[in-house]
Amino acid sequence: MQKLSDNLKFKYTWRIYQQKFLDGFQEHIKDEHLHVIAPPGSGKTILGLEILKRIGKPTLVLSPTLTIRNQWRSRLLEFFTVNGEFDAYSLDIKSPDQITFSTYQSLFSFSKSFGENAKEQLLAYIKEHQIETLVLDEAHHLKNEWWYCLFHLKAIEGLTVVSLTATPPYDSTGTEINRYFSLCGPIDDEIAVPDLIKNGNLCPHQDFIYFSKPEAAQIKYIVSYREQILNFTNKLLANTALQEKLITQDFYVNPKKSLDYIYQYPSFFSSIIIYLNSCGYAVNENNLKILGFVNNDVTFPSFTYEWSEVLLQHLLVDQREYFIAFEDILLPLEKELKRIGVLDNKRVNCVGDEGLYRNLSNSPSKLESIFKIVEHTNVSLQEGARTVILTDFIRKEFLNFEGNDTKTINKLGVVPIFKYILAKQPTNSSLAVLTGSLVIVHENALSHLKEILAIVQLGVEPIEGSAGYIFIPVPDALKNKIAEAITQLFKIGIMTTLIGTKAFLGEGWDAPCINTLILASYVGSFVSSNQMRGRAIRVDADNPDKTGAIWHLACLDPTAINGGKDMEKLQQRFEAFNGVSMRDEIYISNGIDRLVLPEEWSETLDLATINKDMLSSAQQKNVFRDRWAAAIAKGNVLVRELKIPYTNETSFARTKKLNALNAGKYVMLEVVLGVSFFIPEFLLKNFGAVLNKGVVQVIYIFCAALILGFGPKTFKALKLYFLFGNQYKKTKKIGTAILHYLIDEKNLNFESNNAKIVAEQNLKGTFSIYLQDASQHDCNIFISLLEEVIAPIDNPRYLLVNVNFIKRKLGIKNYYVVPKDIGKNKTEALRFKEYWNKHVDGSKILFTRTVKGRKELLKARFSHLKYQFEEVSKKAITWK
Incomplete structure (x- = not known):
C-alpha cells in the first residue's frame, strides 16, 4: 500500500492563514476529532486533502453532491501529484482505495444494500477495508436517514473524524444544531473572513436588506388569520366546560399526590394554572407551592399564545389518551384549530404556521424589491454590473405572461422574476436565465454562444411576450457545456443579470466576476445559499478592485412588532457569517445588529427611506472597503464571546426587558x-x-x-440584590470558576493553560466575556459552558443551590446549572462545586433525579416568572 505522505505533496506555498491553521493541526487532532470552519475562497478542499495526507490512514471522503465529490479528485490531482500519477483513489464506495471519494447519498444507498443487520455489515465492511479516517464535507441538513449511517461509522473505535464546513447550520432548529455538533464535535478552528480579506483572497463586501410589505391580499390573509386565533383564544377563556374539567383533576386538586406527573410535565402544569388564573379562578395555594411560590408572592403572566400552545399541544396531541374523559370538549377544539390552520401535522402553532411564513417569504412584493436592486445596480455600475439572482422554483407556468400588468405575477420564482423585470424594462437585453431545465438568453447572445460551443446550429424557440428573448432546449449531453458557455458570456458582459435556481447554481458553480448577489431563496437551509454568497465575495483576477454586495429580501408582517417570521429567519441566517458594521462604530461580528436596523417594526415605519439608505450605501464601494480595512486593523483573531446586553431603564416598574x-x-x-x-x-x-x-x-x-x-x-x-447580585461581577466569577476547573481538571480536552478571562462593558451597560490566549476549540468549550450555567434552567442532572440566613428569611434561593458535560456523574459535579465555592459562592450540589430534586428543579425553572425577567445573553463571534 502506498504511503500517502510519500506520494502526495502540496506543490505550492501555503497562504499565511492556512499555514497558521496547519501549525496547530497536531494539537487539534489529539482527540481524533477535527472540526474546521473554512469560508468559501479559503481553500477548504485543499486543506482537507493536506489533513488526510498528514493523518496518513485510508480515508473515506463524503460530499453532499457529485460535483463537489469530483472537485476533491481534481484538487488532489492538480495540487498534490506530479503529472497526476497518484492513482490510489476511488470514486466508488464499493471499491475503496487509500482515498475514497463518495457522497452521503451513496453511503446511505450502499448501507441499505446490505439488507438485514445493515449497521453491523456496514461497520464490518469499513473495518475490512481498514478505513480509519472519515472526512465530512459540509455535513449539515442531511436527510434524516443519512445521519444514522454517519453516527454508525463514528462509533468505530479509533476512527478519526474530520469535519469541514463553510457554514455551520446556525439557522436550523435546536435539534438539528445539536445533531450536527454531536456528529462533528465542537469547532476546533476557524479560518477568519477578515484574514482572507487582509490577504487578498476575498474582496471587501457588505450585506444589505431590502424590505417590503405584503400585498393587500396577503395582509388581509394575515389579519384574518390573527383575528381567528384571537377569537379562538377568547372562546377558550370563556370555555367553562374545559375549566370545570381541569379544576377537578387529581393533579390540580391534590398536587402532592401527583408529583411524578407534575414533574414530568411542568410546563403543562404551569399552563393550566396560568389559564385558570386568566379565567378568574383563585389558584390553589398548594399548586403555587409546587411551583416554588410562597404566600401568593407571584405576578401571573398573561395567557399568551405561547402558553396556549403548551396547554393545547398536551391536551389535544401529546397526552390525548390520558384525557379521554375530555373528548366531548376536545373534539370541537381540535376541529376549530384545524379549520383555522393552527393544528397541523400534530403540532399546535398559534404564533404563525408554515403556510403563513411561506406566504410572506414567497410574497410577490419581493419582485419589486428585486427589480429596484437590479435597476439601481445597473445605473450605479453600468457595464460593470454582474448580478446573480438566486431563487428556489422555476415556475414555468408564467412563461406565457405578456404585457406590463405585473399584478398577475403573484409568485416568486425564476420565470416570474425574469418576466417582472422585462415588464418594467421592455428594452432590457442583458438578462439571462440559467437552470438545469430552462435556459433563456437574448437573441443578441446567440452568435456568441454558438461560437463558444463551436456549433453552427442550436435549436431555439421564441418566448411569448418577451421580445428578443429565446428559449434553448438543452439536451442532457450539452447541459454542462451550455452552463459553462453562459458563464463565460456573463463574465465578459454579454449579459449582466443572471437568474437561476439555488439547486443549479448554489453549489459547485463558480463565477468570481459576480459583484451583486440577490438571495431570493427561502426553501430549505440558508447554508446552500451561503455557498452562493461565498462566490460573490471571491476576488476576481480580472477586476482587482471588485467589491461584493449581497442583498437579502424581507417581507415584514404588519401584525408583528418584531417584523414577523421572514425577519426572524433572516436574523438567524445572519448568525452564520461575519461582516463589517454598516455605520457608527467600526467592528467585525456576526449577527444582524451590525446593520443598525430599527428595534421595532411598526406599521408607520418608513420602509422607503430605509431601502433608499440601503441602496445608497451599496453605491459607496470605497466606504465599506475602508471600513473593512479599519476594522481588520483593530484586531487579529475571531473571538467567541458571550454578550449580555441590558436596557438602561431607571424605573424597574416600567421595563420588561431589564x-x-x-x-x-x-x-x-x-x-x-x-x-x-x-x-x-x-x-x-x-x-x-x-x-x-x-x-x-x-x-x-x-x-x-x-x-x-x-x-x-x-x-x-x-x-x-440577594437573588441576583451584580451581573457583571457575578458572571466574571462564574467564568473564573469554569476556567480554573477546565485548566486544573484537564477535562473536555481543554489545552489552553495560559488562557485569561476578559470582560468588557461599554457605556450603555452591555458587556461581553471571552477568553484570551486560547484556541478556538477551547474558547468554544468555555463559552458553551458559561452560557449553559446562566441560561434559563431546563432539565440538568445537577443544580448548584445557594441559600444563606438572609436569603432564607427572604424566602429565596439562587439556582445555577452544572453543565451537562461536567454533570455526567456525581464525582465531576462535586469537583466543579469546589471551584464554584472557591470563586463564586458557597452553594450546595443537588441531584435533580430524586423526588426532592425534581421538586427543587421545578422551583428553579419557574422562579423567574414572579419577576418576569428575560434572559438575553447570546453567543457572538467578534474580531478583536
Whole structure:
C-alpha cells in the first residue's frame, strides 16, 4: 500500500492563514476529532486533502453532491501529484482505495444494500477495508436517514473524524444544531473572513436588506388569520366546560399526590394554572407551592399564545389518551384549530404556521424589491454590473405572461422574476436565465454562444411576450457545456443579470466576476445559499478592485412588532457569517445588529427611506472597503464571546426587558432617590410638630412614614440584590470558576493553560466575556459552558443551590446549572462545586433525579416568572 505522505505533496506555498491553521493541526487532532470552519475562497478542499495526507490512514471522503465529490479528485490531482500519477483513489464506495471519494447519498444507498443487520455489515465492511479516517464535507441538513449511517461509522473505535464546513447550520432548529455538533464535535478552528480579506483572497463586501410589505391580499390573509386565533383564544377563556374539567383533576386538586406527573410535565402544569388564573379562578395555594411560590408572592403572566400552545399541544396531541374523559370538549377544539390552520401535522402553532411564513417569504412584493436592486445596480455600475439572482422554483407556468400588468405575477420564482423585470424594462437585453431545465438568453447572445460551443446550429424557440428573448432546449449531453458557455458570456458582459435556481447554481458553480448577489431563496437551509454568497465575495483576477454586495429580501408582517417570521429567519441566517458594521462604530461580528436596523417594526415605519439608505450605501464601494480595512486593523483573531446586553431603564416598574441580574441596583436607586426627596418635604411639613411634640416623637413618625412609603420597595430591592447580585461581577466569577476547573481538571480536552478571562462593558451597560490566549476549540468549550450555567434552567442532572440566613428569611434561593458535560456523574459535579465555592459562592450540589430534586428543579425553572425577567445573553463571534 502506498504511503500517502510519500506520494502526495502540496506543490505550492501555503497562504499565511492556512499555514497558521496547519501549525496547530497536531494539537487539534489529539482527540481524533477535527472540526474546521473554512469560508468559501479559503481553500477548504485543499486543506482537507493536506489533513488526510498528514493523518496518513485510508480515508473515506463524503460530499453532499457529485460535483463537489469530483472537485476533491481534481484538487488532489492538480495540487498534490506530479503529472497526476497518484492513482490510489476511488470514486466508488464499493471499491475503496487509500482515498475514497463518495457522497452521503451513496453511503446511505450502499448501507441499505446490505439488507438485514445493515449497521453491523456496514461497520464490518469499513473495518475490512481498514478505513480509519472519515472526512465530512459540509455535513449539515442531511436527510434524516443519512445521519444514522454517519453516527454508525463514528462509533468505530479509533476512527478519526474530520469535519469541514463553510457554514455551520446556525439557522436550523435546536435539534438539528445539536445533531450536527454531536456528529462533528465542537469547532476546533476557524479560518477568519477578515484574514482572507487582509490577504487578498476575498474582496471587501457588505450585506444589505431590502424590505417590503405584503400585498393587500396577503395582509388581509394575515389579519384574518390573527383575528381567528384571537377569537379562538377568547372562546377558550370563556370555555367553562374545559375549566370545570381541569379544576377537578387529581393533579390540580391534590398536587402532592401527583408529583411524578407534575414533574414530568411542568410546563403543562404551569399552563393550566396560568389559564385558570386568566379565567378568574383563585389558584390553589398548594399548586403555587409546587411551583416554588410562597404566600401568593407571584405576578401571573398573561395567557399568551405561547402558553396556549403548551396547554393545547398536551391536551389535544401529546397526552390525548390520558384525557379521554375530555373528548366531548376536545373534539370541537381540535376541529376549530384545524379549520383555522393552527393544528397541523400534530403540532399546535398559534404564533404563525408554515403556510403563513411561506406566504410572506414567497410574497410577490419581493419582485419589486428585486427589480429596484437590479435597476439601481445597473445605473450605479453600468457595464460593470454582474448580478446573480438566486431563487428556489422555476415556475414555468408564467412563461406565457405578456404585457406590463405585473399584478398577475403573484409568485416568486425564476420565470416570474425574469418576466417582472422585462415588464418594467421592455428594452432590457442583458438578462439571462440559467437552470438545469430552462435556459433563456437574448437573441443578441446567440452568435456568441454558438461560437463558444463551436456549433453552427442550436435549436431555439421564441418566448411569448418577451421580445428578443429565446428559449434553448438543452439536451442532457450539452447541459454542462451550455452552463459553462453562459458563464463565460456573463463574465465578459454579454449579459449582466443572471437568474437561476439555488439547486443549479448554489453549489459547485463558480463565477468570481459576480459583484451583486440577490438571495431570493427561502426553501430549505440558508447554508446552500451561503455557498452562493461565498462566490460573490471571491476576488476576481480580472477586476482587482471588485467589491461584493449581497442583498437579502424581507417581507415584514404588519401584525408583528418584531417584523414577523421572514425577519426572524433572516436574523438567524445572519448568525452564520461575519461582516463589517454598516455605520457608527467600526467592528467585525456576526449577527444582524451590525446593520443598525430599527428595534421595532411598526406599521408607520418608513420602509422607503430605509431601502433608499440601503441602496445608497451599496453605491459607496470605497466606504465599506475602508471600513473593512479599519476594522481588520483593530484586531487579529475571531473571538467567541458571550454578550449580555441590558436596557438602561431607571424605573424597574416600567421595563420588561431589564436584565434580571441588575434589577436590584435600579430598584434601590429608586428608593434612595425617593427618600432624598421625601426628607426635605417631611421636615417642611412637620416643622411645627417638632416644636410642639418634641424631636423623639417626630423621629418615630418619620420612621413609620419611611417604612410605609418605602418599605416594600426596599424589601424588593434587597430581595433582588440577594437573588441576583451584580451581573457583571457575578458572571466574571462564574467564568473564573469554569476556567480554573477546565485548566486544573484537564477535562473536555481543554489545552489552553495560559488562557485569561476578559470582560468588557461599554457605556450603555452591555458587556461581553471571552477568553484570551486560547484556541478556538477551547474558547468554544468555555463559552458553551458559561452560557449553559446562566441560561434559563431546563432539565440538568445537577443544580448548584445557594441559600444563606438572609436569603432564607427572604424566602429565596439562587439556582445555577452544572453543565451537562461536567454533570455526567456525581464525582465531576462535586469537583466543579469546589471551584464554584472557591470563586463564586458557597452553594450546595443537588441531584435533580430524586423526588426532592425534581421538586427543587421545578422551583428553579419557574422562579423567574414572579419577576418576569428575560434572559438575553447570546453567543457572538467578534474580531478583536
